Every structure is written in C-alpha cells, then in structure tokens.
Amino acid sequence: MYHKSKGYKIFSFFNYIFLILIALSCFLPMLHLLAQSLSSKAAINGNLVSFWPVDFNADAYVKTFKNSNFTGSMQVSVFRTVLGTLISMFIITTAGYALSKDFRGRNALMWVFIFTMLFSGG
Amino acid sequence: MVGLVMAFQDYKPWLGLTGSTWIGWDNFARIFQYKEATQAITNTLIIAVIKIIVGIIVPIFMAILLSEIRNMGVKKSIQTLVYLPHFLSWVTVAGIMIDILGLDGGINHFLSNLFGSKPIFFLGDPVLFRPTVIISDLWKNFGFGMIVYLAVITGIDPSYYEAAEIDGASRWQQIRHVTLPSMMPMIIVIATLSLGNILDAGFDQIFNLYNPLVYSTGDIIDTYVYRSSLLNGQYGFGTAVGLFKSGISFILIVVSYRIAYKVANYKIF
Numbered sequence: 001m002y003h004k005s006k007g008y009k010i011f012s013f014f015n016y017i018f019l020i021l022i023a024l025s026c027f028l029p030m031l032h033l034l035a036q037s038l039s040s041k042a043a044i045n046g047n048l049v050s051f052w053p054v055d056f057n058a059d060a061y062v063k064t065f066k067n068s069n070f071t072g073s074m075q076v077s078v079f080r081t082v083l084g085t086l087i088s089m090f091i092i093t094t095a096g097y098a099l100s101k102d103f104r105g106r107n108a109l110m111w112v113f114i115f116t117m118l119f120s121g122g
Numbered sequence: 123m124v125g126l127v128m129a130f131q132d133y134k135p136w137l138g139l140t141g142s143t144w145i146g147w148d149n150f151a152r153i154f155q156y157k158e159a160t161q162a163i164t165n166t167l168i169i170a171v172i173k174i175i176v177g178i179i180v181p182i183f184m185a186i187l188l189s190e191i192r193n194m195g196v197k198k199s200i201q202t203l204v205y206l207p208h209f210l211s212w213v214t215v216a217g218i219m220i221d222i223l224g225l226d227g228g229i230n231h232f233l234s235n236l237f238g239s240k241p242i243f244f245l246g247d248p249v250l251f252r253p254t255v256i257i258s259d260l261w262k263n264f265g266f267g268m269i270v271y272l273a274v275i276t277g278i279d280p281s282y283y284e285a286a287e288i289d290g291a292s293r294w295q296q297i298r299h300v301t302l303p304s305m306m307p308m309i310i311v312i313a314t315l316s317l318g319n320i321l322d323a324g325f326d327q328i329f330n331l332y333n334p335l336v337y338s339t340g341d342i343i344d345t346y347v348y349r350s351s352l353l354n355g356q357y358g359f360g361t362a363v364g365l366f367k368s369g370i371s372f373i374l375i376v377v378s379y380r381i382a383y384k385v386a387n388y389k390i391f
Contacts, residue, residue: 008293011190012190012191015187015190015191016191016196018187019184019187019188019191019200020196020200022184022200022204023199023200023203023204024203025261026203026204026205026206026207026261026265027203027206029207029218029222030206030207030210030218032218032221032228033214033217033218
C-alpha cells in the first residue's frame, strides 16, 4: 500500500503544508480587507491593522449605506441583474428550443447568434 | 454592430455615421504604423499566451496535489479558500494588490525584513509588471479552474488504481499512467478553447493596475483602444483596432474548435 511507505508520508506532510500556505495566501488578503473595513481611520493610516480590526467600529459601513449614491447604484445593479436574468433566460430558452428543431435557415440563424457573440459593435 | 462601419471612416461624432468621410482601410494601415499600437499587440500576445499556459498547467498541478489529501475536512476547506478570490471583481483585487505591492506595502515590508533589500515598486517597473499581472491573475483564477480537474479526478474509476497497485505501481506511476491520461480529454478541450482568448489579456485587470510608467510592457490592445478612442476621440481608429482583434479571435476560435473536435471529439453545435 503506497500510503504506508515512508516517502509518501514525507510527501504528504509537505503537500499539506504547501497547500495550506497557498490557501492562506488566498484568504489572508481578504481578511486584511475585512479587518480594515472594520477599523478606525487613524489605525489604518498608521499601518496598524493587519488581520484583526483595531478600534473596532462599523462607521465605514454605516456611511456607505447612508450614501444615496451607493444605495441608488446598488438598486440599479440588483434591478439590472434580476430583470436581465429573467429576460435573457426567457429569450435564451425559447430561442434554444426553436433552434433545437430542424427548419429552413436554422444554421444561418445560429451563425448570426455566434457572429454577434464574437464581434461586438465598435 | 452597425457601429463597426466607423472602422472604415474618418468618424466625427457631430457628422454621424452617414455624414463622416469614408477612408477605406486607412485606419487598419495605421495600426501597423503607430509604434504604440504594435507595442500593445505584442504585449497582449505575450501576456495572454503566458496567462493561458500557466492557467492550464497550475490548476492541473494543484488539482493533483489536492486529490492526494485524504482528510476531507482539510481538502474541502482548502478548496473553498482557494477559489474565494475568483468572486471578487478586479476593481477590489486591484485595490488589494496596490495596497500589498506598494512601496510601503506588506510584501516589501516582508522582503526588507528578510533580506534587507530596498523596496521594489512592482506596479511601476516595466520589467516586473508582466510577472505581477500574470501571477495576480493566476492567484485570482486558479482555484476556479482547479474545480473542473478535481471533478474529473473524482470521477476516475477506482478500479484502475487498484489494478495499477496490484501491478506494483508506485503512487507517482499511478498519477502518471492513470490520473493524467484520464484528465487528457478535458485538458485538450480547455486548452484548445482558451486559444480563442489569445488576444484577450484581461482589460479589467490591466486597466486597474497599469499606469503611464509601464505602458511599454503593460499596455494591451483593449486599454489602448480605450485610450485612443474614448479619451483621444479617434473613434474610427479605435474601432478598427477592436475589429482587427475580433477578426483574429474569430479565426482562432474556429481553428481551435476544429482542433477540439478532431482531437478530443468535443462538439457544441
């Protein structure tokens, strides 16, 4: 059995360490961002924040959500995503159904779709 | 799509598409005359090709390493952590990168503590800009690419491994002769389909990370089009560059689709 051999155990050990380091390298920057968002401005400017909030406060979030520009653009984003998904789902499923059938000009129509996928208008 | 005729015109917004003068292929000829434009094309090719190659090899490598981890809890948490960055937009990631890679950022701090070296300006040095772009793209996206390969590895019939083990194959030989051949069709499909992206070096990323200091090595077609057409008002020229890019990509996609069909019997339509 290979996982009882000594070589495999050594490999396994380094493998664990290597992958955990990689995972941390992906996770720590985000933790840093989160910690900064929950810290006071002075602590950030003084480079004191690493991975845990200093002078814990949620001022940045309160300020963001009170900003009418942000809430407005948030609404537009949500609206666009929901409505866009619904409409495009409807059109895509109906078009997909139609294109799955055999009819005259099916291939030409298909190429029109593919063509606009690849060439965007200026 | 009608806007594409701008590529063949000396387009002036106040004259409109019908009023502007037609100048034939002049805009396309200018692509090869402007030093900046040819530079952008070269940069795009170099960055995109390296990104594609690295973006295929590293996820395969990581998927194999991750499949060697037997502790399911550790495996699942590593998998989740690794693909977290994929869900951030480039604007956010660029903010993190500028923060970390800056002159007084985390990495320089770490390096100077360890080697006592001078701070390195990763995003302002023409030589270091390309590696920085490629590695940050890899950091952001390898976790997502890995999932496909992990799924393939999980789907391999365990009896192949049992048979290999009875024949006395070591773990390394099992990976070489069972795991990799089973992954091959998927690798070929992904490799050939990514050939179509060869002129796409990632506008969001470069646009958020670059600055005039690194135009010589970091300016890509999309950022160049953005600057020349929207900022300098050369709409016709910008459209021509964009159309040129689309044309090349179209040819490459058709070719790679044929290859994927011939080699791996992969068919979409």
